Amino acid sequence: MIKHIFTLIWNKKKKNFLLFLEIFFAFMIMFAVFAFIISNMRVYYSPLGFDTENIWTASLRIPSSSDSTEVAQMKTLLLQELNTMPEVESASFSGLAFPFSGNTWSTGNNDNGFNFQTCIFFSDEHYAKTAGLDIIEGRWFTEEDKNSKYFPVLITKKFREQCFAGKPVLDSLFILDDDGDFGEFVKIIGVVDHYKYHGEFAEEQLGTFVYTPSTSKDTYVAHIRMKNGVQPDAEEKLNKLIASTTKRADFSIRKLEQRRIQSSQSTWTPMIALMSISGFLIINVALGLFGVLWYNISKRRSEIGLRRTVGATRANISFQFITEIIMVTLIGIFVGLFFAAQFPIMKLFDIENINYYYAMLSSAGVILLLVLICAFYPSRQAAMVNPAMVLHED
Amino acid sequence: MIKLQNVSKIYRTKTIETVALNNINLEIAEGEFLSVMGPSGCGKSTMLNIMGLIDEPSEGSISIGPNTIKDYNGKPIAKFRNENLGFIFQSFHLINDLSVIDNVELPLLYRSGINGKERRAMAEEALTKVGLKNRMKHFPGQLSGGQKQRVAIARAIVGKPSIILADEPTGNLDSVMGNEIMDILLDLNQNDKTTIIMVTHDETMARKTNRLVRLFDGSQVS
Ligand SMILES: Nc1ncnc2c1ncn2[C@@H]1O[C@H](COP(=O)(O)OP(=O)(O)OP(=O)(O)O)[C@@H](O)[C@H]1O
Ligand SMILES: [Mg+2]
Numbered sequence: 001m002i003k004h005i006f007t008l009i010w011n012k013k014k015k016n017f018l019l020f021l022e023i024f025f026a027f028m029i030m031f032a033v034f035a036f037i038i039s040n041m042r043v044y045y046s047p048l049g050f051d052t053e054n055i056w057t058a059s060l061r062i063p064s065s066s067d068s069t070e071v072a073q074m075k076t077l078l079l080q081e082l083n084t085m086p087e088v089e090s091a092s093f094s095g096l097a098f099p100f101s102g103n104t105w106s107t108g109n110n111d112n113g114f115n116f117q118t119c120i121f122f123s124d125e126h127y128a129k130t131a132g133l134d135i136i137e138g139r140w141f142t143e144e145d146k147n148s149k150y151f152p153v154l155i156t157k158k159f160r161e162q163c164f165a166g167k168p169v170l171d172s173l174f175i176l177d178d179d180g181d182f183g184e185f186v187k188i189i190g191v192v193d194h195y196k197y198h199g200e201f202a203e204e205q206l207g208t209f210v211y212t213p214s215t216s217k218d219t220y221v222a223h224i225r226m227k228n229g230v231q232p233d234a235e236e237k238l239n240k241l242i243a244s245t246t247k248r249a250d251f252s253i254r255k256l257e258q259r260r261i262q263s264s265q266s267t268w269t270p271m272i273a274l275m276s277i278s279g280f281l282i283i284n285v286a287l288g289l290f291g292v293l294w295y296n297i298s299k300r301r302s303e304i305g306l307r308r309t310v311g312a313t314r315a316n317i318s319f320q321f322i323t324e325i326i327m328v329t330l331i332g333i334f335v336g337l338f339f340a341a342q343f344p345i346m347k348l349f350d351i352e353n354i355n356y357y358y359a360m361l362s363s364a365g366v367i368l369l370l371v372l373i374c375a376f377y378p379s380r381q382a383a384m385v386n387p388a389m390v391l392h393e394d
Numbered sequence: 395m396i397k398l399q400n401v402s403k404i405y406r407t408k409t410i411e412t413v414a415l416n417n418i419n420l421e422i423a424e425g426e427f428l429s430v431m432g433p434s435g436c437g438k439s440t441m442l443n444i445m446g447l448i449d450e451p452s453e454g455s456i457s458i459g460p461n462t463i464k465d466y467n468g469k470p471i472a473k474f475r476n477e478n479l480g481f482i483f484q485s486f487h488l489i490n491d492l493s494v495i496d497n498v499e500l501p502l503l504y505r506s507g508i509n510g511k512e513r514r515a516m517a518e519e520a521l522t523k524v525g526l527k528n529r530m531k532h533f534p535g536q537l538s539g540g541q542k543q544r545v546a547i548a549r550a551i552v553g554k555p556s557i558i559l560a561d562e563p564t565g566n567l568d569s570v571m572g573n574e575i576m577d578i579l580l581d582l583n584q585n586d587k588t589t590i591i592m593v594t595h596d597e598t599m600a601r602k603t604n605r606l607v608r609l610f611d612g613s614q615v616s
Contacts, residue, residue: 001503003510004496004499004503007492007496008491008492011491011492011493011533012491302487303489305448305487306487306489306500307500307504308448308472309446309448309475309481310475310476310481310500310501310504310549311472311473311475311476311477311501311504311505312472312504313468313469313472313504314467316472316504386449387448387449388440388443388448388449389449391443391448391483391487392439
């Protein structure tokens, strides 16, 4: 029977070609849309590695010409004042590269026997607690690290897995920057689970936290973790406190949670648009398929009547029509898979191959399901044909 | 062998009710060659379809051997049609997208226990009988009317049915081709003992058969 159906499809290749094309193009478009959505969603669902709720930031813009001692005094005072405020849970300072800031400082080299490129985050001893970082090996910075012979650093898990896989890393030294900005070697004192600081839809990069004491004039972005359920007037209070302590007015308090939402917006918008377009596409393909199948079956009523006459049961007829359409669909999908497979093979875009594989699977699945749904009713209808009636028709 | 008892068939549309068959009682014996005649629209095709179990009577019953038919769409009837009945139509009803041999094999596809090789052999044998073995790979569109009808006969006999139902098998053919077809049917009846019921408009054809039934306005008149 399968061979018979195959013969039938082959003999009708011209008539089936349009259907094949429809399936093929639907598959390719769906594949592209799914690859885009899946790769974004996989990044989206990977952990951020830090908290955004109740975390406020204020960038103090300290000029590099300022006197270090004065800055140190001012920053110490500010931390003290912040910590005495009842609404504040903890406070810390970081460099300009912090979550959703859009700023990056990165370095890399291959002096260690491996090649790497890492983002650098200048952070003080309070940052891990304030940001809610997850330290999975070793420890975060303490004030004693000021006297360390080498620059103490923490690296992210991704960095550890990519460059130090299987080796112990705690207390090991490596060359972070070959310009010597951080001395000859830096010393790894811990590993941070995740730090997807560019945004929810930005693939996590390798990261290195470099210790910068809270008194340093190089870290002037204040991170303040507020307690749960702070009153609306807390922002005003905080604003006044920072202004009076620093004697500056050129800062503004921003909420990390809002930044998170804003930074994702630019990805959500095209993605939702694409999803609605692909929704329409699916409806269109379904309607087209349904029409084609319906038309095919109405054109073949006398064939159905004849088959019934020579002994086909209703089930035989439904089976034949569903199998025919499924075979044409599978051919379309296989040709589509061949083209889709070129994306991971030729590495056309900078996304992980696994996303393409998921996209292939899901678009093939969606199309098969669609075809099955669309073929079901017309095929049943075909089976219901009264043979005497249709053989009489012409 | 086939017995029609008080069979009536009434077609109802919104505006009109047509009595296509009116209380027909008819029994066909094994090995008989029966012809059915009557003016157009008198119910000949309807009767043949009912005998062939592809249409249901509105009233009355059909028995095949000792069994009275109840469910016309069930699997047992499909199997019965497949194994015991062969159909030939005025307009051939070949599947244009299948080659001659594939058309002839069609009934065997719905029969269990026959493999592809056996199917092919049986189809070739049937085509040889109708003298078309050399046209096996052709498509219906490449054949003349007479050849098409011979393919249809091959398809009807490929499963070695005991009964052939032919609805004006020569209706679309000229007299030479018509006679060829008639000769094949006579041969099947005489040599293979196939029971044949044939609807025809041609008195000379009808005269060659064992028995003649005449219908008029859905009723049997002789
Ligand atoms: N599906 C149908 N719906 C309504 N009326 C029908 C249907 N099929 C047949 N009829 C009517 O039933 C009557 C008998 O039709 P049938 O086809 O049996 O005639 P016939 O004797 O075979 O005629 P012909 O010699 O022209 O083939 C006709 O009046 C026809 O119009
Ligand atoms: Mg007729």
